[in-house]
Structures are given as structure tokens and as C-alpha cells.
Amino acid sequence: MLIPGKLSEERVALVTGGARGIGLEIVRRFLADGYQVAFVATTAEHVERALDILGCPDDRVHAERIDVTRHNEVDGFVDRIRxxxxxxxxxxxxxxxxxxxxDQNAPWLSQTSLEEWARVIDVNLTGPFILMRLLAPAMIAKGYGRIINVGSLAGRAMPIIAGPHYAASKAGLVGLTRAAARDLAPxxxxxxxxxxxxVLSDLTGxxxxxxxxxxLSRIPVGRFGTAEEVAHVAAFLASPMAGFITGATIDITGGEFAA
Incomplete structure (x- = not known):
């Protein structure tokens, strides 16, 4: 059982891919909600640009260029945040x-090299596993934690825009979410x-x-989603109010997919 008096103390968040698009909006929302937020990105330029956009005091935000597939880099970053x-x-x-x-369309199965396959799986699926495995023991010791994995419509339905590696990695992330939820819920x-x-952003054009x-022609509500809308859902799942929701996949697709 959670201890209500502890909840106000749990104010440190880590967001990977936090310098652009959905990740940046999640960082922005968490900062607005009073969290201290650490985030990582793949280039120093992206980190610097995001920090300029956020304009937040150094005691509230910390960011570094980190490759989430490199265990030693992730370990060092987490140690510095702790x-x-x-x-x-x-x-x-x-x-x-x-x-x-x-042409910005999805690569076919026959066009996907083993090297590209491995890189996508490493970033999209192995990276989350590394961080979940690393942070879970401390969360267990404190009796509190919130883990939110950002998947995709491509991992839930027939992929149209994404390639086979991306679709497989995001479908795998749903399975990893359920397995971790089972283990960590107690x-x-x-x-x-x-x-x-x-969701339109600088990444989607x-x-x-x-x-x-x-x-757009496939979205029943007749418009694209926004990164802010995704961030609102992340903020709720990160809150104490979402304590009875675990192992779930929340689809934010404007009705394009419903399960």
C-alpha cells in the first residue's frame, strides 16, 4: 500500500528522448507540475536547444547527451542524478x-538491413529495458514508482508509415510493459x-x-494529435491519482485504433 505522506517527496523524473517532439512536451509539463526533471538526447545540439526553449533554472532541470543503448553511459547519468x-x-x-x-515512406521487409534492424530494436526496446531494470530496485525499496513507456500506433495495428523494425520494437514495448507491471505492482x-x-512535431514534418x-484521411476525429495532448496523459499516469492503473496501453490516436 502506498503511504500518502510520501507522495509529495517523489518529485524526480527522468525522460529519455526529451529534447524534441513529444519528449520535450513531457519535460515541459513535468516542470510545470513541479518536478525536478532530467532528460537525455542523442546530440549535444539538441540538448542545448531544448534547454534554451525551456528556460528553466538549473536546480529544476538537468540534461545530457546520452546513448540509451550504452549501459555505462546510462549508469553514469543515473548516478549523477541520484x-x-x-x-x-x-x-x-x-x-x-x-x-x-x-520518400519518407516505410521501408519494406526486404529493404531492412540487419544492422538497421538491430539499431532500432536496441534504441526502442533494449533502451527501455536497461533503464527499467536499473531503476526498479530503488523504486521497490521506496515502495513507489511510475514507469511510462511511449509506444506507437504502429505497435498496435497494421503499420502503414513505420517499417518492420519500428513496428516490432513498439509491439515488444507493450509486452515488456505488461511483464514489468506484473512484477512491480506488489x-x-x-x-x-x-x-x-x-502527432505532428518537428519530427513528422x-x-x-x-x-x-x-x-489524416484515416483519423476519425479529422485532425492530427498534438504533443501537448500526449504530455497530459503522461502527467496523469505519473501522478499518485493513477495508482490503480498498471499494465495498460493508452491509445492516443483520434479513433484510428480502438481496442
Whole structure:
């Protein structure tokens, strides 16, 4: 059972892929909600740009360039956050890659190299596993934790825009979420997955792009999603109010997928 008096103390969050798109909006929302937020990105330029956008005091936010597939880099980053703020209570696994063809359409199975397959699985599925496995013991010791994995419509339905490696990694993330939820629920830790559909950001290109016009025709609500809408769901799942939700996948697709 959670101890209500402890909840106000659990204010340290870690967001991977937090410098752009959905990740940046989750960081922004967590900061607005009063968390101390650490985030990682793949390049120093992305980190610096995100910090400029956020304009937040150094005592509230910390960011570094980290490869989430490299265990030693992840270990060092977590150690620095613990030394600065204490244990991490909220983990958002948002980092992900989705290689496309030159025309921005999904690569076919026969066009996907083993090297590209391995890299996508490493970032999108092994990276979350590394961080969940690393942070779970401290969450168990404190009897509290929130883990949120950012999946995709491509892992829930027939992938149209994404390639086979991306679809497989995001479907795997749903399975990992359920397995971790089963293991960690007795310790006051929830593990959930968010599965966005077509959400416009600097990563997806302008709405008038051919791939986006095609996607729009499949969305029943008649518009694209926003990164802010995804961040609102993440904020709820990160809160004490979501303590009875675990092992769930929340689809944010404007009705394109419903289960």
C-alpha cells in the first residue's frame, strides 16, 4: 500500500528522448507540475536547444547527451542524478527511432538491413529495458514508482508509415510493459504504455506533406494529435491519482485504433 505522506517527496523524473517532439512536451509539463526533471538526447545540439526553449533554472532541470543503448553511459547519468536530487521516482521511456526511405515512406521487409534492424530494436526496446531494470530496485525499496513507456500506433495495428523494425520494437514495448507491471505492482510501482497515433512535431514534418495528408484521411476525429495532448496523459499516469492503473496501453490516436 502506498503511504500518502510520501507522495509529495517523489518529485524526480527522468525522460529519455526529451529534447524534441513529444519528449520535450513531457519535460515541459513535468516542470510545470513541479518536478525536478532530467532528460537525455542523442546530440549535444539538441540538448542545448531544448534547454534554451525551456528556460528553466538549473536546480529544476538537468540534461545530457546520452546513448540509451550504452549501459555505462546510462549508469553514469543515473548516478549523477541520484547524487544531485536523490532517487528517480518517475521514468518515461520516450527515446525512439524510425528509419524511413528517401520518400519518407516505410521501408519494406526486404529493404531492412540487419544492422538497421538491430539499431532500432536496441534504441526502442533494449533502451527501455536497461533503464527499467536499473531503476526498479530503488523504486521497490521506496515502495513507489511510475514507469511510462511511449509506444506507437504502429505497435498496435497494421503499420502503414513505420517499417518492420519500428513496428516490432513498439509491439515488444507493450509486452515488456505488461511483464514489468506484473512484477512491480506488489511494490507500489505502476508500469503503463502510451501509444500515440499521428502527432505532428518537428519530427513528422508539415501537415501538407503527402505522408501526413494520407494519415489524416484515416483519423476519425479529422485532425492530427498534438504533443501537448500526449504530455497530459503522461502527467496523469505519473501522478499518485493513477495508482490503480498498471499494465495498460493508452491509445492516443483520434479513433484510428480502438481496442
Amino acid at each position: 547524487a544531485r536530487w536523490g532517487e528517480i521516482a518517475i521514468l518515461v521511456n520516450n527515446a525512439g527511432i524510425s528509419p524511413k526511405r528517401v 511494490h507500489g510501482i505502476t508500469v503503463n504504455c502510451i501509444a500515440p497515433g499521428r 508539415p501537415p501538407e506533406a503527402a505522408v501526413n495528408r494520407s494519415a
